[in-house]
Amino acid sequence: MEFTLKSITEGQLILVDKPLQITSFQVVNKIRWGLKSKHNLNKLKVGHAGTLDPLASGLLIICTGKMTKKINELQDLEKTYTGTITLGATTASYDLETPIDEKFPISHLNEEGLIAATKKFKGEIDQYPPIYSAIKKKGKRLYEYARSGEKIQIDSRKVTIHHFDLKKIKLPDLNFEVKCSKGTYIRSLANDFGKSVNSGGYLTSLRRTAVGPFKVENALTPQELLKKLEL
Numbered sequence: 149m150e151f152t153l154k155s156i157t158e159g160q161l162i163l164v165d166k167p168l169q170i171t172s173f174q175v176v177n178k179i180r181w182g183l184k185s186k187h188n189l190n191k192l193k194v195g196h197a198g199t200l201d202p203l204a205s206g207l208l209i210i211c212t213g214k215m216t217k218k219i220n221e222l223q224d225l226e227k228t229y230t231g232t233i234t235l236g237a238t239t240a241s242y243d244l245e246t247p248i249d250e251k252f253p254i255s256h257l258n259e260e261g262l263i264a265a266t267k268k269f270k271g272e273i274d275q276y277p278p279i280y281s282a283i284k285k286k287g288k289r290l291y292e293y294a295r296s297g298e299k300i301q302i303d304s305r306k307v308t309i310h311h312f313d314l315k316k317i318k319l320p321d322l323n324f325e326v327k328c329s330k331g332t333y334i335r336s337l338a339n340d341f342g343k344s345v346n347s348g349g350y351l352t353s354l355r356r357t358a359v360g361p362f363k364v365e366n367a368l369t370p371q372e373l374l375k376k377l378e379l
Contacts, residue, residue: 149366151376153187159213161222163367166208170370172199175208178370182377183212197222198359199282203243204231206356207364225360226310228327231353233338236320238348240294241280242335252348259317265344266312269337274304278335307332321352 151160166175176196183189193216197209206229211219236254240246277283279294279302286300293300308329316323326334335351342349357364368376 149368156183156212156377157189157192159211159215161215161218161362162210162212162373163362163364164208164210164373165364165367165369166200166205167369168205169202171202172196172208175370176210178374179210179377182374186378195219198227200356201243201354203245204354204356206354207359207362207367208356209359209362222359224330225362226327226329227332227356228325228358229334230315230323230325230355230357231334231351233322233324233341233349234320234352235322235342235345235347235349237350238339238342239350242278242333242339243351243354245280248350250348252342252346254320254347257319257345257347262317262322262345263314265341266314268344269309269312269341272306272308275307275333275336275340276302276304277333278339281333305331309337312337325357327358 149163151162162179164175166172176194180194183192183194192212194210194212195216197211197219200206200208209222211222235257237248237251240249277290279300280291282289282291285293285302290300290302309332310327310329311325313325314322315325326337328334334354338349338351355364
C-alpha cells in the first residue's frame with residue numbers, strides 16, 4: 149500500500165489490520181495524532197468505514213481528506229469474517245465481553261447436523277441485534293439499557309448471509325467463515341446458531357478478512373502505519 153503526504157492530505161483509503169483489545173476509534177485517533185505531530189495536519193478529516201468490536205481483529209478501512217465522503221458507500225459493502233463459535237453455553241453479550249450465564253448439552257451434536265444447520269442461515273434472514281450493541285433505541289444505545297438492567301424491546305432487522313461455512317469442527321468449538329451484508333452481527337449469528345441446534349452458542353473469536361474487494365492481507369498494522377506516516 150503506497151501513499152504520500154500529498155495523497156493523504158487530498159484523500160486516501162488506508163487499510164489497517166486492527167489488533168484485539170483496542171477500539172476502531174482508538175485506531176483513528178492514533179493516525180490523527182501521527183499526522184498532527186509529524187506533519188502539523190490538525191484539520192485533516194480522518195474517519196473509518198465500519199466499526200470492529202474491541203474483541204475483534206482484522207480489516208479496518210481508514211479514510212482521509214475527500215475520501216471521507218466515501219465512508220457510507222464503503223460501509224454498504226459485503227464483509228467477510230472468520231472466527232470461532234463455542235457451543236454448550238451462552239453469554240448476555242453473545243461473546244466474551246460478559247461471563248457465561250447458562251450451560252447446555254452438546255452430546256447430541258454431530259458434524260452432519262451442524263453443517264446442515266448452517267443452511268438455515270443462508271440468504272436473507274431476520275436477525276435480532278445483541279442487547280450489548282451500539283444501536284440506538286429511544287435516544288439511548290442498547291448497551292446502556294443492558295448495563296442499567298432496564299428492559300427494552302429489540303427490533304429485528306433484515307440481513308443477508310451470502311455464505312456460512314464451517315471450516316473445522318472440534319466440539320465445543322466451530323471454526324467458521326461468513327460473508328454477509330452490512331448490519332449483520334456475527335455475535336447474534338453465533339447465539340442463533342446455538343439455539344438452532346438445541347444448545348447454546350457464543351462467539352469466542354472474530355476476524356474481519358475482507359470488506360468488498362479490500363483484503364486484510366494488504367493491510368498494515370497500526371505500528372507499521374505510524375512508521376510509514378513519518379514519510
